Amino acid sequence: MTTDIKQQQCIHFDAIRQILLKEWDPIGVREIEGAQDEYNRYAGLIYKLLIDRKPELEIFNVLWCLETEHMGLTGNREATEHFAERLTKLSDEIFDTKM
């Protein structure tokens, strides 16, 4: 049972890493081979937000903070809002059906 949960977490975690690179990608590096792990570090943070079922606004705030403060980007607010919505739905999909 424990193993199943861990496997499930690994799958979720990997999915989040992929979605951060393919759909979020605020720096624009997803096509660069050497940058496929560019946002891996944030996957754990995002995963925790999803597990905790944080509201969309809070997820947005975290993403926006990462983009504009930690990454130092000017940021694209609309795109980030859209991605936060996407993550919220992903959270619903994962935890409504699996947990």
Place this chain on the structure above:
Amino acid sequence: MTYYGPTDTYARMGICSLYTDPATVARYANPSKEDGRDVIKERRSIKYYRRDGSGGGYSLWYYKAGAVDKLFEYEFQSEDIGMPSPGAVGRPFENLSATDSLEIKFVPKATIFTLKNEESRRPDDVMGAMLLRLEGAAGAASEEVQGIIELGSMVFDPMKAVGLAQNMGQAIVHWDQTMTAIQRQVDDTANTYWESRVGLINPEDAYRKEGAFLFHLASNVTGGWAVKGAGKTVAKLAGKVEDIGQRTGFLGRLGNPLDNALYQPLRNNAAVISGREYAGHALDQMQNRGLMPSVIENTISQGTTFPTKPGTGTTGFYDSVNRVRVITDSVSGRVVTVITGSP
């Protein structure tokens, strides 16, 4: 206790960087920052001497998180005072006689060690355990050499006290006092140095990997002899001295990049280095991918630009020589990330 030989020690310690320029050393010697993460809970000063007569001291900084994160190391260097004995200056200490007169200059340096393997990604308690194991190497070996070291035979050690005593015979006879005096002088030197520099911005600090070691045993464990405390514990360890200058590197590197620990998604804060603004994310990636600010600066100034994903507001620079890509924010010019490898 487990004894780790030099090879194993090096393998476990991974990459290290050596800094000897005063400004950098001073920055590393800065004992704390205000963000809470860097506040030390304990500081230990240790001295050591090698068979070739050279020696040094270092300080271990234990942080609240449990990791050892800083090392301030010294090298002894003979320096003439007034009327030095002919030929004494610059000679190995073991070749000096008890009547030679000279002064010892403490040359500070900072050595930063970083685990290069998977253990570098583990929590701090594992890092701490590793430190203890390596420290144990010196302690374990000490038993087998007790008795070998006798006051009169330690011709290479008491010479270090000449800077204070100027009379080697007396220094040898009063060994405990000699060592205590050396300890005091090193501490005083260190404290003065630190205190005079407290408050300096520490750019290199931005590269530090939490949980990484600034580790002490590289030079003394592999140096052949180690003296702990006031000369009470002496350890003779296997292996040859390796020139610390040969062991250079910078955290992650091409082909062996690091990554932030899962518990530590944000490691560095934004910083200005040599007039260039770097985002925290960029500093993290520079650390992970083993890139120095000079390489980044060169890429931006000499490299060619390449397009990034539309709508991101970023500009890319590529250095075909170093095979490095730097991405900056188009508006601010701030370095956002760095990437290694060819397109």
